[in-house]
Amino acid sequence: MSSIAAHESDALRMPDAQADHKPHGFLDRWLFTTNHKDIGTLYLVFSLLMFLVGGTMALVIRAELFMPGLQLVEPDFFNQMTTMHALIMVFGAVMPAWVGFANWMIPMMIGAPDMALPRMNNWSFWILPFAFAMLLSTLFMDSGGPAAGWTLYPPLSLQTGPSFAFVVFAVHMMGISSIMGSINVIATIMNMRAPGMTLLRMPLFVWTWLITAYLLMAVMPVLAGAVTMLLTDHFFGTSFFNAAGGGDPVMFQHIFWFFGHPEVYIMILPAFGVISEILPTFSRKPLFGYAAMVYATASIAFLSFIVWAHHMFTVGMPLEGELFFMYATMLIAVPTGVKVFNWVSTMWKGAMTFETPMLFALGFVVLFTIGGLSGLMLSIAAADLQYHDTYFVVAHFHYVLVPGSVFALMAGTYYWLPKWTGRMYSERWGKTHFWLSAIFVNVLFFPQHFLGLAGMPRRIPDYSPQFADFNQWSSIGGFLFGATQLIFVGVIVHCVWFSRKPARARVWESARGLEWTVPSPAPYHTFAEPPDIDESMVVHADEVSH
Amino acid sequence: MAQHADNAYYVPHATRWPIVGSLGMIIMLASAAYWLNGASAARWSFLLGVAILVFMVFGWFGQVIRESERGVYNEQVDSSFRLGMAWFIFSEIMFFACFFGALFYARALVVPWLGGEGSGAATNEYLWPGYVPHWPTNGPGEVGGDFQTIPAFGIPFVNTLILLTSGVTITLAHHALKAARRTPLILWLAATVLLGLVFVVLQVEEYLEAYQVLGLTLGSGIYGSTFFMLTGFHGLHVSLGAIILLVIMLRSMRGHFTPDSHFAFEAAAWYWHFVDVVWLGLFIFVYVL
Amino acid sequence: MNRANTVIITLAVLAAVAAAFWLLLAAPALTGNEINMPVGVTAQSAIHYELHMVILKICVVIGVLVFGAMFTSIVLHRKSRGHRPAEFSHNTSAEIVWTIIPVLILISMAIPATTALVKMEDASGADLTIKVTGFQWKWKYEYLDEEVAFISALSADSNAARQLRSGIDPATVDNYLLDVDHPLVLPVGKKVRFLITADDVIHAWWVPDFGWKRDAIPGFVNEAWTLIEQPGTYRGQCAELCGKDHGFMPIVVEALPEPEFQAWLAAQKTRSQAEAQTVASEWTTDRLLERGRAVYATHCATCHQEDGGGLAPAFPALAGSPVSTGPLQENIRVVLEGREGTAMQAFGDLLSATDIAAALTYTRNAFGNDTGDVVQPRTIAETTQH
Numbered sequence A: 001m002s003s004i005a006a007h008e009s010d011a012l013r014m015p016d017a018q019a020d021h022k023p024h025g026f027l028d029r030w031l032f033t034t035n036h037k038d039i040g041t042l043y044l045v046f047s048l049l050m051f052l053v054g055g056t057m058a059l060v061i062r063a064e065l066f067m068p069g070l071q072l073v074e075p076d077f078f079n080q081m082t083t084m085h086a087l088i089m090v091f092g093a094v095m096p097a098w099v100g101f102a103n104w105m106i107p108m109m110i111g112a113p114d115m116a117l118p119r120m121n122n123w124s125f126w127i128l129p130f131a132f133a134m135l136l137s138t139l140f141m142d143s144g145g146p147a148a149g150w151t152l153y154p155p156l157s158l159q160t161g162p163s164f165a166f167v168v169f170a171v172h173m174m175g176i177s178s179i180m181g182s183i184n185v186i187a188t189i190m191n192m193r194a195p196g197m198t199l200l201r202m203p204l205f206v207w208t209w210l211i212t213a214y215l216l217m218a219v220m221p222v223l224a225g226a227v228t229m230l231l232t233d234h235f236f237g238t239s240f241f242n243a244a245g246g247g248d249p250v251m252f253q254h255i256f257w258f259f260g261h262p263e264v265y266i267m268i269l270p271a272f273g274v275i276s277e278i279l280p281t282f283s284r285k286p287l288f289g290y291a292a293m294v295y296a297t298a299s300i301a302f303l304s305f306i307v308w309a310h311h312m313f314t315v316g317m318p319l320e321g322e323l324f325f326m327y328a329t330m331l332i333a334v335p336t337g338v339k340v341f342n343w344v345s346t347m348w349k350g351a352m353t354f355e356t357p358m359l360f361a362l363g364f365v366v367l368f369t370i371g372g373l374s375g376l377m378l379s380i381a382a383a384d385l386q387y388h389d390t391y392f393v394v395a396h397f398h399y400v401l402v403p404g405s406v407f408a409l410m411a412g413t414y415y416w417l418p419k420w421t422g423r424m425y426s427e428r429w430g431k432t433h434f435w436l437s438a439i440f441v442n443v444l445f446f447p448q449h450f451l452g453l454a455g456m457p458r459r460i461p462d463y464s465p466q467f468a469d470f471n472q473w474s475s476i477g478g479f480l481f482g483a484t485q486l487i488f489v490g491v492i493v494h495c496v497w498f499s500r501k502p503a504r505a506r507v508w509e510s511a512r513g514l515e516w517t518v519p520s521p522a523p524y525h526t527f528a529e530p531p532d533i534d535e536s537m538v539v540h541a542d543e544v545s546h
Numbered sequence B: 001m002a003q004h005a006d007n008a009y010y011v012p013h014a015t016r017w018p019i020v021g022s023l024g025m026i027i028m029l030a031s032a033a034y035w036l037n038g039a040s041a042a043r044w045s046f047l048l049g050v051a052i053l054v055f056m057v058f059g060w061f062g063q064v065i066r067e068s069e070r071g072v073y074n075e076q077v078d079s080s081f082r083l084g085m086a087w088f089i090f091s092e093i094m095f096f097a098c099f100f101g102a103l104f105y106a107r108a109l110v111v112p113w114l115g116g117e118g119s120g121a122a123t124n125e126y127l128w129p130g131y132v133p134h135w136p137t138n139g140p141g142e143v144g145g146d147f148q149t150i151p152a153f154g155i156p157f158v159n160t161l162i163l164l165t166s167g168v169t170i171t172l173a174h175h176a177l178k179a180a181r182r183t184p185l186i187l188w189l190a191a192t193v194l195l196g197l198v199f200v201v202l203q204v205e206e207y208l209e210a211y212q213v214l215g216l217t218l219g220s221g222i223y224g225s226t227f228f229m230l231t232g233f234h235g236l237h238v239s240l241g242a243i244i245l246l247v248i249m250l251r252s253m254r255g256h257f258t259p260d261s262h263f264a265f266e267a268a269a270w271y272w273h274f275v276d277v278v279w280l281g282l283f284i285f286v287y288v289l
Numbered sequence C: 001m002n003r004a005n006t007v008i009i010t011l012a013v014l015a016a017v018a019a020a021f022w023l024l025l026a027a028p029a030l031t032g033n034e035i036n037m038p039v040g041v042t043a044q045s046a047i048h049y050e051l052h053m054v055i056l057k058i059c060v061v062i063g064v065l066v067f068g069a070m071f072t073s074i075v076l077h078r079k080s081r082g083h084r085p086a087e088f089s090h091n092t093s094a095e096i097v098w099t100i101i102p103v104l105i106l107i108s109m110a111i112p113a114t115t116a117l118v119k120m121e122d123a124s125g126a127d128l129t130i131k132v133t134g135f136q137w138k139w140k141y142e143y144l145d146e147e148v149a150f151i152s153a154l155s156a157d158s159n160a161a162r163q164l165r166s167g168i169d170p171a172t173v174d175n176y177l178l179d180v181d182h183p184l185v186l187p188v189g190k191k192v193r194f195l196i197t198a199d200d201v202i203h204a205w206w207v208p209d210f211g212w213k214r215d216a217i218p219g220f221v222n223e224a225w226t227l228i229e230q231p232g233t234y235r236g237q238c239a240e241l242c243g244k245d246h247g248f249m250p251i252v253v254e255a256l257p258e259p260e261f262q263a264w265l266a267a268q269k270t271r272s273q274a275e276a277q278t279v280a281s282e283w284t285t286d287r288l289l290e291r292g293r294a295v296y297a298t299h300c301a302t303c304h305q306e307d308g309g310g311l312a313p314a315f316p317a318l319a320g321s322p323v324s325t326g327p328l329q330e331n332i333r334v335v336l337e338g339r340e341g342t343a344m345q346a347f348g349d350l351l352s353a354t355d356i357a358a359a360l361t362y363t364r365n366a367f368g369n370d371t372g373d374v375v376q377p378r379t380i381a382e383t384t385q386h
């Protein structure tokens, strides 16, 4: 291990850290890096890969559901696909993608030289590939992968074969990674802002991530505890979830959703942030109600801790419990509404143009709102006695997750890709990607509302012929939506390696914020000396001063 | 930048420790999984994984310590470390909160329901007739058989006193450090470590008694589950805290830390106080009430 | 990027809105597919349906207003039309208004939602109590105080058609996946109380026409009730993931007018008494084998497979199994008591002594397990009494 010892002094001998030294070897650059931009890239590439893997599993689901009868897979494998699809999309695609954005953008947006804890930053990424390798390997074990749904409800999850322990440990690793990632985000934002970058001058993306990081810190350990209890119930004879021993399977659900509900906001708050960056740029008008946006985000985060049992309206909670969780859940519509109204007001009387990031942002606002409204319907407990565990729920959460979180990720990618690569992507293909995605995502998920209302339960591999037509639409939409994502991959590959069109420093004419003051591509090290923040650079100085 | 501008933030340029740590972690956890599935040979690779992780911790922290002693960290870096440690402890608190939550939920709601209170009338009548809710309990199925509990005012009370005392000794050590008095610093640290060790030994004693005499095991229904998970994870944290303090003591003996720059010491002390506070919660909710 | 675009976008929006409404109204007629929640056949289901429609309409109105404003802006306030951006970035009174109004809307939703929930809660004053127990993957119904109980599982037709690549077109099967061998029979116009629980994992009992679903949780009993207003057959499904055949444990309720229901109940009782008598008699091997094959197909084959080959590694093969070919007592014990913590359930609570004897005789002599053992119902009945 002398090489490690020799290595460590490198950092100190580096004569001028600000020069654009990238490490030379491939391993040095990617395996050992502490650079926030490299780590951001790693996260983004990893999550794109996971998106494709998780999406392929979704297509297995959609293929089996294309028509009634079992054509392709055994029911147990179908359940493994459902479970793995969700675990991979949630923990492997969406969450790491947002951490990737945080890594790339937060230091640049607040004028910091890097993340606050660069070595730990490397570790929080490099746990993930191992965690997912372990998770995915369970599919190849004799007993197959986990098949109890991503919610891992006992006692069913306790029937999982040998893969169970691997799944639990993979979840632990993801949790450790997320916790370290969020510690880093919090430390960076609280400690690394350039002088003059007061909290209420921070771009909203930074704000939403700060609040997301708090959520992560509060709930990931709870998930770790929950799966640990599953593990001991399975292997060590504890009775947490066993009534005979004085436990309760429903207790797991309470703990899981104490994590799970904030988790869904973890996936959407950074999306709110990105949208709040993009809309003002392409409306050529400052964000409407900056302070209200910050407070709304904080309120959503706060409320997210007291609504968890809306996932459990049918478990037989006492009436008071049902009412409390119903009211609390409904309340979330208010701060979320504030956000939606502020976005519309940002556009109002602007001078809009419709480049790809803007198109995705607009798609987000409409389709996320549809998903939010169906969420509100679900929150009405009595009605949820019908909606629960049907495709209506599946439609709800895919609307907020796919044209919600995932569209926002795409919007952000198009928005900052020129800054990352120094070249312009193909606007024509970007727009094609948007329109096809926007159409097919609706073909994919809108009919699922009907299926759910008409009585199709979720998590079933086969269904009665009365549900055939809409499932067919949905599957066709799914395949086309999936194929459309190949365009996305193509646009990125083209932009990174082939595009000839250089990007300006301020890629979009009226974009504001520190990231646009550095050249494109952003140099390997930015803001080694904190920038002087003048009013024109920061996003929101004007409003806050009144 | 560390060289030419005193106030610049120190950004290291490469690090191999994380990937070593990830390898150690995956070896450890994958082996643990195989082991749980009955492949007992996996315990050797499990130990290998643990060894790699320990190696990583020493290597990584050693590097940080050397950099710190060389003075490349400025106040801002120090402050990142503080935030990092504080939030790490917060995450640990939430981890314990999860188990406390399970304890409260089971005790305040589940057991009464099983006994027919509240909305549980039918549950009791049809599934668990004759079960009278009480605490401690191993449930209507009497899982794990008869057991007795550990009285609060035996070893647990002594352990409470020990941990409280150790909170005082660590503070005395801190005062000594701030006053630049090295010998008392080392002695108070040694006292703290010792108290920690005594705590762990007594805890082991208590576990032995529980298993061998009282019939109280991890499998004793919900009481045994919550009891051992809470005290067990706490015990692990005490052990870890004691090791950290031991390292701090060894470093103090080597002359590390100055009266105004000793973040590692403070981090260890915070951690120790956290362990202490969790114990108070345990003592009250697990043993006394 | 100007006139043409404007027109396209406006048209697209109008088309989308029109299409959505058209779908909502016309789809059932056009495709024969239901796209909305059923009104159902109980007062409660009608309440839930109304509630659903009210909030749906409110949400549609909110959506139309928000998207209307947004698309107006998209059409009018675009750079290509030479629109100059305004500078404003907040407006306190507007912000207050759009905080207060949603609160009011929510309150107006919360009121009916609360009453609906409170009504649902009251299971008192029932005329009849049914205990429903979920098993992997069938339901057990017990008419409490009536000594009638039976198991209800996916019907044989559907079961054959639903096997992977069965070659049977589901469209040719009546009520594919929504049909059972023994439906739950209930009286019309009576308040029926359900005690819902499960034996192994969590299931959920759901008949959409009754307006609710309730989880069946092992170790706990949940209460619910219904009062069916119209005779008919109502179908539903298990609504909580419960393992590989979660999609294949339907629920069928036949609602009969009170007299017919009473007649059915009486017939049921006679049948079970007759059944009880046969336990004492000596059964021929052939009859046992024949019955055993049927019992095996409905109750064992989902896990151990039709050919006794099992599904490695979760479900062991019975063909050549050390238990099925070993000492009889152990085999009886496994089937009666199940295996704790696995999917192998305690069939002693689930099947009649005759069925168990038949299944045992069959499994000990089929798939090449030629033990030659014949298990008499009497033997099983005696074992369970001890």
Ligand code: HEA
Binding pocket: A151, A264, A265, A267, A268, A310, A311, A329, A330, A332, A333, A334, A336, A337, A338, A340, A368, A369, A370, A371, A372, A373, A375, A376, A378, A379, A380, A384, A387, A388, A389, A393, A396, A397, A400, A401, A404, A405, C062, C066, C101, C102, C103, C105, C106
């Ligand atoms: C990004 C993820 C995300 C987001 C943002 C949300 C947002 C919301 N969700 Fe969703 N939800 C999920 C992901 C998400 N959800 C997932 C994954 C599941 C299923 C998990 C599983 O079981 O596997 C789920 C399930 C789920 C359920 C359980 C359903 C069931 O299983 O029976 C419920 C019930 O209350 C619910 C409610 C809500 C509500 C009220 C919101 C609100 O935040 C929405 C607020 C937004 C709006 C309301 C629209 C905009 C507002 C206005 C335009 C203002 C005016 C409006 C009014 C006054 C009404 N969700």
Ligand code: HEA
Binding pocket: A051, A052, A053, A054, A055, A056, A058, A059, A061, A062, A082, A083, A085, A086, A087, A089, A090, A094, A148, A149, A150, A151, A394, A398, A401, A402, A405, A406, A444, A458, A459, A460, A461, A478, A479, A480, A481, A482, A483, A485, A486
């Ligand atoms: C962020 C989270 C996320 C995302 C992005 C998605 C994306 C998609 N989801 Fe998923 N989904 C969940 C989270 C998510 N989902 C969750 C939490 C559940 C609940 C699980 C449970 O019940 O436990 C679920 C469940 C779920 C179900 C219900 C399964 C069931 O109940 O049995 C279905 C069914 O249609 C589905 C479909 C899809 C589809 C078609 C996509 C598509 O958007 C995917 C599109 C992407 C691709 C298709 C990949 C990209 C393209 C290629 C790889 C190229 C090759 C492809 C072609 C050439 C066609 N999802």
Ligand code: CUA
Binding pocket: C134, C135, C137, C202, C203, C204, C238, C239, C240, C241, C242, C243, C245, C246, C247, C249
């Ligand atoms: Cu039983 Cu799903």
Ligand SMILES: [Cu+2]
Binding pocket: A260, A261, A264, A307, A308, A310, A311
């Ligand atoms: Cu939720």
